[in-house]
Each structure stands twice: as structure tokens, then as C-alpha cells.
Amino acid sequence: MKKGAKGIGIFLAAAVLAGAVFGGCGMKNGGGQDGAVYRSVEEIKESGTINIGVFSDKNPFGYVDENGAYQGYDIYFGNRIAKDLGVDINYVSTEAASRIEYLQTGKVDLILANFTVTPERAEEVDFALPYMNxxxxxxxxxxxxxxxxxxxxxxxxxxxxxxxxxxxxxxxxxxxxxxxxxxxxxxxxxxxxxxxxxxxxxxxxxxxxxxxxxxxxxxxxxxxxxxATIAPAVTKGNDALLTWLNEEITALYGEGFFHEAYEATLADTYGAAFVEDLVVEGDTAR
Amino acid sequence: MPDLGIEVLFAGRNMARMLGGLWVALRISLVSAALGIPSGILLGVVMRMKNPVTKILTRLYLEVVRILPQLVLLFLVFFGTTRMFGWNLEAETAAIIVFTFWGTAEMGDLVRGALAGIPAHQYESGAALGLTMPQIYRFIVIPQTLRRLIPLSINLVTRMIKTTSLVMMIGVVEVLKVTQQIIEANRVAHPQAAFGLYGAVFVFYFLACWPISLLAGYLEKKWS
Structure with a gap:
């Protein structure tokens, strides 16, 4: 008598379980239309928003002020990138250990989280020109x-x-x-x-x-x-965005943008005298 | 008087941000509990069955949840599903999936234990009265089990609330992450602020978990 009821029960329970676990999954649009993990410059512009992974608790590079706004040296640069692309910014709070994952899965377009360039990391992601020593x-x-x-x-x-x-x-x-x-x-x-x-x-x-x-x-x-240097990183193979970034950074070197960024965000913490030790601006890269 | 962070706590929108972070933590854990507890009850019933297939499957599920740290589960669901299937889950959705998956397994095991505590003669008496197996569960076993389960499941829910601090690893900014942001932003101006801010977090978690404990006490009295 019991056996028949059991078999049905198992399947019912399994179905309910699966439903409960996978129910309510919200999907969000992202990723390239052509099936690539990353988004090209055009796709970012079309969507109107760039996703940038930053630190939210590393003062004075990337942090959140008392009004909930992102601030710091990395953010100063990120704001400029978005402005020159003509898009809004969605800052994503990342941790040191998850930065590469975010790029490899295309969950952010760009990492500006005080990312030190190392040969090991360069195998996993593509680094643009450096902006700090x-x-x-x-x-x-x-x-x-x-x-x-x-x-x-x-x-x-x-x-x-x-x-x-x-x-x-x-x-x-x-x-x-x-x-x-x-x-x-x-x-x-x-x-x-x-x-x-x-x-x-x-x-x-x-x-x-x-x-x-x-x-x-x-x-x-x-x-x-x-x-060592600190540089923006993009998903490996996202050559369009990498090229755009390198052109952008070269232009910014020309106008002394990173000295300005240092003055605005880092001088309070490190003192104006050390700008040449910390900032990379074209030829000062060592 | 030493600056213990009270000033920082009330500066700008800091207090509102911390409460907002608490709401994120509560939303994730309560939605997960609401999904995980009912499914866990069903799982517990399935685990009690003598069918070898369900025994192996549920055992496997339980062991997977026990062995894998929640952090690994979070990374698997948030990043792994994108790599493998190209799904792009919201971080909060990924967190709810993981916490439901975890809560279901833990709840299932609690239910299995509680069911095992119902003496065999109650099943036999039910069957002797001509009740079918589902009826025996519905009218005899489940009401008794529920009462035994209240303290255990409350424990699980409060544990889920506290474990939500891990979701910062997949970019969800909950109360503890907001606190770290505030401490870091004030690292130079208010180096002692951490004490007061973590104190505030303690009060927040307490205020979140205390009503749940009260409710459990009330239900236990009412149903006994």
C-alpha cells in the first residue's frame, strides 16, 4: 500500500525543491550580443552604462563617502572614462579576490580597483597603460x-x-x-x-x-x-575596449590628468611632494 | 572623551546607509528562509523514505551543502553559472539561490531528525485507523514535528541572517560591507570609529534577530 504513494511523493518533492531553488531567478541583461563574454565599446555606448569594478573600502583609492558616493583616485579616473565615452557609470563593489572573476565572466567591463600589474594576472586579463606606481x-x-x-x-x-x-x-x-x-x-x-x-x-x-x-x-x-604599476584591466580579448582605453590614457597623459587626479584625491593623504613617485604620466612611468 | 565613532555614525547619510545594508541582509535571509523552510520540510519527509535512490540523492545533496563552504557556493552560482551557461544572475538573486539551497538542506536534516523522533507506534496506530500515509503525515506526524522544529528552525534563520555577511564577496553591499566602507572612509580623520560602528552593527543584528526569537517563544507556548 505504501510503495505507490512513495514514488509519486519523491517526484513531487523533487519538483517542488527544484522550483523553490530556481524560482525567482532574476536575469539581467549583460554580456555581448555576439556571444562573447565581454562588451565592445559600441555595445557599452549603446547600453548607456559602463560597469566598473572598484574597491569600496580602500581610502583614498576607491571608497564611499558619508553620502554614499564613490570617491578616490580610481574613481576620479573612472568618472573621466565614463564622461569621455558619454555613458553613465555603474560602480560595482569588488574584493581583491574576486576582481579577475568579474572580468572573466563579463560582469564588469573594466576593473579600476587598484589592480597591480603582475605577469600571472596578465595571463588572465588584459591590462591597459598604467596610471600609478x-x-x-x-x-x-x-x-x-x-x-x-x-x-x-x-x-x-x-x-x-x-x-x-x-x-x-x-x-x-x-x-x-x-x-x-x-x-x-x-x-x-x-x-x-x-x-x-x-x-x-x-x-x-x-x-x-x-x-x-x-x-x-x-x-x-x-x-x-x-x-610595479597599477593599471586598468579589461576582459582578456576585449581588444576594442583595450585600444580605446590606451588611446584615452595617452590623451590623458598629454593633459596631465593624473597629476590633477593626484592633487584632487591623494595629496591629502600622501603629501603633494610625492606626486612623481606615485603617479604615472607618460614618460614618468618607470 | 575618546572618539568612538558616534559622530561618524550620524555623519551624512551613514546611519541610513547602514540601515539600508541591514535591509539587504534581511531581505536575502528572509526570502531564503521563506523558500528554504517549506522545501526543507518536504526534503525531510523524502529523506525518511526507505527508497535507496532517494536515500542516496538526498544524502549526496546534504553532504554537498555540508562540505562546500557557503562562499564557494556563492562563487559557483554567481560566477560559475555565467561561465557554464552564460546566465547573468543578479548578485542578490545568486545569494538567495545559495541561501535557499543551503537552508533547504539544513532544514531537511532537522526535519528528518524530528521525524525520526516520532515513535513508530503513532504511524502504526494511524494505519490501524485506516489512514493513508499522506493522511498520517498530515494529521499526526507533521503537527507534532512542527512544534519540535520551531527552536531549531529559528536557530537556522538567525544563522542565515548572520551568514549574509559573506555576500559582500559577490558585490552585494550589506550592512557589514557598508560598515567597512564607513570605517575606511574615516580611517585618517576618525581612526577609533571602528569600535562604535561595530557596536552599532551588533545592535542592528540583535534588533533583527530578537523579534524572531520572541516569535518562536510565542509559537512554542501557543502550540504546546
Whole structure:
């Protein structure tokens, strides 16, 4: 008696389940009309909106102000791109780990999320011309500003945060320097303030911001080690958008746009003096 | 007095943005719960069947949900469906699918457990009265099971509300992401704001989950 009812029950339940799971799926228009994942410049213009993936919590590059508006160096650039394309912008809040996925699935047309160019990433996405430099920097007290790591006395130690590129770089290139390693930013900061190390090596944006906020400290070496650049990225193979972007960036170099962007968004945090260390504007790219 | 972020909380539209983020979190979790709990109840019934095919299938489903972290499920549904089928789901829809998929499995297992707790003689008595299997479930088993399930499913719903913080990974800006945005935007001007803002998040989550707990207590009393 029971058996017959069971078989029907299974299928009923399965159908209801499938319905519940897949019911209410909202689809949104996106992707290229020709079946490609990405959208060409024409398709973006036609739709009237460009989707740009940015950070929403990385002040001063991409963040959201108290009125809910996106702000920062990356955003300043994004706004200009949309203006020159003649379209509206839809900023998408991305995380460091999901940036490549967003491009590969065409969920954004462009990533402007402080994306550092690396050979590994260049295999997954296409980078346009760079608009910023990143390197290491060295901050030390005003009383004994370190301008060259070779000048360090044999007794002097250098502060680093464990697991950062600064640590790897120093071990590789300055094996004789004694390192004081800390796990967190706050500990490294306290160590420098207590005078337990002669200098602190970290990403140059971090040390510049630190010296700016804390009187009595100077960045003696604003660019150390291998220079890397930050560039816009598009979906691999989206040559139309890449070409348009490169032409756009070249034109912007010509008008000094990125110096203007630095002045408007980064100067408060890093100080006007370091514009040449951070900004890429045509020939200043190193 | 140390600046604990109260000023930041009330600056501009910050408070409204945080409440808006809370609404996003609640919308995702409550829609998922509304879909997942009924389907979970059905799943629990199916899991109790002695058919080997359903046993294997439901077992497989449950294990998949248990083994895969919700974050992986979110990436699979949001990015994976685009790669494989070219679907372009809204991030929030993807989140609701994942949370429903997860909630159904968890609820199914809770129901299976609750059903297993109904003594065999109740089924036998029902059958002796000439009730069919669906009638036995409808009039005897399900009402008793529901009562046992209330505290368990409330636990599940509040867990879903809190787990929505993961949806920031697929670009949905919910309350915790808004909070991080506010903290970062004020990193220089108000470095201590994080304490007050996370405190506010605590209060928000509490206010969201507390009425659900109250409702559960009320239903438990009413139905006992």
C-alpha cells in the first residue's frame, strides 16, 4: 500500500525543491550580443552604462563617502572614462579576490580597483597603460633619517611586517640587515615610535601616509625595490575596449590628468611632494 | 572623551546607509528562509523514505551543502553559472539561490531528525485507523514535528541572517560591507570609529534577530 504513494511523493518533492531553488531567478541583461563574454565599446555606448569594478573600502583609492558616493583616485579616473565615452557609470563593489572573476565572466567591463600589474594576472586579463606606481618605502625618525639602506649601522635593526613584500625583498637584497618582524600594522607602528628600530619598510603608500599623519617622521626612501604599476584591466580579448582605453590614457597623459587626479584625491593623504613617485604620466612611468 | 565613532555614525547619510545594508541582509535571509523552510520540510519527509535512490540523492545533496563552504557556493552560482551557461544572475538573486539551497538542506536534516523522533507506534496506530500515509503525515506526524522544529528552525534563520555577511564577496553591499566602507572612509580623520560602528552593527543584528526569537517563544507556548 505504501510503495505507490512513495514514488509519486519523491517526484513531487523533487519538483517542488527544484522550483523553490530556481524560482525567482532574476536575469539581467549583460554580456555581448555576439556571444562573447565581454562588451565592445559600441555595445557599452549603446547600453548607456559602463560597469566598473572598484574597491569600496580602500581610502583614498576607491571608497564611499558619508553620502554614499564613490570617491578616490580610481574613481576620479573612472568618472573621466565614463564622461569621455558619454555613458553613465555603474560602480560595482569588488574584493581583491574576486576582481579577475568579474572580468572573466563579463560582469564588469573594466576593473579600476587598484589592480597591480603582475605577469600571472596578465595571463588572465588584459591590462591597459598604467596610471600609478607602487614600490616599497622607508620611513624613519627626523632625528636620523635613513636615505640609503647601506648607511645603516651594524647595530641598527629595520622594522617589517611579517609576510609582506617588504620582508621578502629585504631578505633577498639586504641579507645583512637585521629585521624586527611584527605581525600587525599597529605593533610595527608602536615599535617605530618606541625607537626599537632605525626605520620601517613597508608599501610606499603606507609609509607616506604614516609620515604624513605622524609628526617627527620622514620618508627618506620613497621608492625602493622593483617598481610595479597599477593599471586598468579589461576582459582578456576585449581588444576594442583595450585600444580605446590606451588611446584615452595617452590623451590623458598629454593633459596631465593624473597629476590633477593626484592633487584632487591623494595629496591629502600622501603629501603633494610625492606626486612623481606615485603617479604615472607618460614618460614618468618607470 | 575618546572618539568612538558616534559622530561618524550620524555623519551624512551613514546611519541610513547602514540601515539600508541591514535591509539587504534581511531581505536575502528572509526570502531564503521563506523558500528554504517549506522545501526543507518536504526534503525531510523524502529523506525518511526507505527508497535507496532517494536515500542516496538526498544524502549526496546534504553532504554537498555540508562540505562546500557557503562562499564557494556563492562563487559557483554567481560566477560559475555565467561561465557554464552564460546566465547573468543578479548578485542578490545568486545569494538567495545559495541561501535557499543551503537552508533547504539544513532544514531537511532537522526535519528528518524530528521525524525520526516520532515513535513508530503513532504511524502504526494511524494505519490501524485506516489512514493513508499522506493522511498520517498530515494529521499526526507533521503537527507534532512542527512544534519540535520551531527552536531549531529559528536557530537556522538567525544563522542565515548572520551568514549574509559573506555576500559582500559577490558585490552585494550589506550592512557589514557598508560598515567597512564607513570605517575606511574615516580611517585618517576618525581612526577609533571602528569600535562604535561595530557596536552599532551588533545592535542592528540583535534588533533583527530578537523579534524572531520572541516569535518562536510565542509559537512554542501557543502550540504546546
Amino acid at each position: 607602487v614600490a616599497l618605502g622607508v620611513v624613519s625618525p627626523d632625528s636620523d633619517v635613513i636615505t640609503d639602506l647601506a648607511d645603516l649601522g651594524s647595530e641598527e635593526e629595520v622594522i617589517v611586517i611579517s609576510g609582506t613584500t617588504a620582508e621578502t625583498y629585504l631578505i633577498e637584497h639586504y641579507p645583512d640587515i637585521a629585521l624586527q618582524k611584527y605581525d600587525a600594522y599597529a605593533q610595527a607602528k608602536t615599535a617605530l615610535e618606541n625607537g626599537s628600530g632605525a626605520a620601517w619598510v613597508n608599501d610606499n603608500t603606507e609609509v607616506l601616509a604614516y609620515a604624513r599623519q605622524n609628526a617627527g617622521y620622514t620618508v627618506g626612501i620613497p621608492s625602493l625595490g622593483e617598481q
